[in-house]
Amino acid sequence: MQTSKNILVVEDDLNLGFLLMDYLESENFRVKLCRDGLTAWQHFQRDHFDICLLDVMLPEMDGFDLARKIRRENASIPFLFLTARALKEDKLRGFALGGEDYITKPFDEEELLCRIKVILRRAEQKAIIAPPPTQFTIGDYCFDYNRQELKYHDQVLRITEKENEVLRLLCLHKNRILRREEAVEKIYGKKDYFLGRSFDVFISRLRKLLKKDPNICIENVFKVGFILNVQE
Numbered sequence: 001m002q003t004s005k006n007i008l009v010v011e012d013d014l015n016l017g018f019l020l021m022d023y024l025e026s027e028n029f030r031v032k033l034c035r036d037g038l039t040a041w042q043h044f045q046r047d048h049f050d051i052c053l054l055d056v057m058l059p060e061m062d063g064f065d066l067a068r069k070i071r072r073e074n075a076s077i078p079f080l081f082l083t084a085r086a087l088k089e090d091k092l093r094g095f096a097l098g099g100e101d102y103i104t105k106p107f108d109e110e111e112l113l114c115r116i117k118v119i120l121r122r123a124e125q126k127a128i129i130a131p132p133p134t135q136f137t138i139g140d141y142c143f144d145y146n147r148q149e150l151k152y153h154d155q156v157l158r159i160t161e162k163e164n165e166v167l168r169l170l171c172l173h174k175n176r177i178l179r180r181e182e183a184v185e186k187i188y189g190k191k192d193y194f195l196g197r198s199f200d201v202f203i204s205r206l207r208k209l210l211k212k213d214p215n216i217c218i219e220n221v222f223k224v225g226f227i228l229n230v231q232e
Contacts, residue, residue: 001113003060004028004029004030005029005030005050005051005120006029006030006031006032006047006048006049006050006051007029007030007031007032007050007051007052007053007094007116008032008034008040008043008044008049008051008053008105009021009024009031009032009033009034009045009053010033010034010035010036010037010040010052010054010055010058010063010066011034011035011053011055011082011140012021012035012036012055012057012058012059014035014220015054016105016113017033018033018045018051019037019109020033020109020112022031023109023113024113024116025167026109027113032047033077034106035058035059036058036059036060036061037058037060037061037062037063037065037066038060038202039058040052040066041061041066041069041070042056044070044073044176045073045175045176045178045212045226046177047176047177047223048075048105048173048177048179048229049075050078050079050120050123051078051079051080051116051120052077052078052079053079053080053082054066054067054079054080054081054082054173055081055082055084056085057083057084058081058138062092063081063082063083063163064094067079067081067094067098067099068097070073071097071098073175074121074153074177076126076196077123078100078119078120078122079098079099079100080099080100080102080103080115080119081094081101081103081227082103082105082107083103083104083184084104084105084148085104085107093222094206098119100119100122101119103115105212106129118150121232122131122169125150129133129144131180132168133172134146134168134170134174136171137169138171138174138176138213138216138228138230139210139213139215139230139231140152140153140212140215141213141216142216143167143171144163145167145168148161148164149208150209152212152213154220157209159209162187162202162205163202163205163209165186165187166183166199166202166203166206167206168172168185169183169186170218170226170228171228173227173228174228174230175226175227175228175229175230176227177224177226177227178223178225178226178227179202179224179225180199180224180225180226183199183224183225184199185198195216203218203220203226206218215230215232216228216229216231217229
């Protein structure tokens with residue numbers, strides 16, 4: 001069975017927002033609905049999403065500013081704009097920010113669903129073609145996944161194979177939640193309570209290895225997972 005995709009829907013019209021959420025959930029998507037840009041940005045930093053649907057006219061932070069922050073945080077996540085305005089300038093601005101598509105209200109739900117599926121399929125193909133990075137900058141540390149090395153200024157630390165895998169997953173989810181169950185399955189090939197406890201041990205070791213930079217923190221999210229928080 002195909003894994004459900006996570007969608008961030010940002011829409012200040014709650015009637016439309018709830019209709020979208022109900023429809024997308026009926027199509028086997030997991031949906032987080034936010035009614036303003038600031039709340040959406042906070043959820044984006046903490047959770048994993050596969051695609052974002054952004055209204056343009058939003059309170060607190062408009063859709064364009066939100067898209068700009070999302071793109072800086074995650075250069076590969078696809079998003080499309082929802083708007084009641086059909087101005088050419090808005091469309092050009094949305095595409096310039098990296099938007100995959102631009103749909104004008106009112107719109108047909110089935111058409112929106114088709115566009116979402118096309119965008120997600122394209123994103124999956126890109127992920128297959130482009131391998132994930134193997135070198136990361138974490139505050140004052142440099143992490144080389146291929147060499148299993150963690151470098152702090154001139155000091156080079158050789159880390160274990162499992163520490164290497166866990167740190168890579170944390171880096172790929174930097175400033176976002178890495179869910180424990182998903183991480184354990186990726187590292188060990190299966191979900192298991194005791195393997196989860198073993199995973200926590202590696203988190204503790206990595207905390208000690210990264211403690212020299214006060215701007216780095218591996219935060220525990222109760223019953224969910226961990227976040228590699230890096231203040232830059």
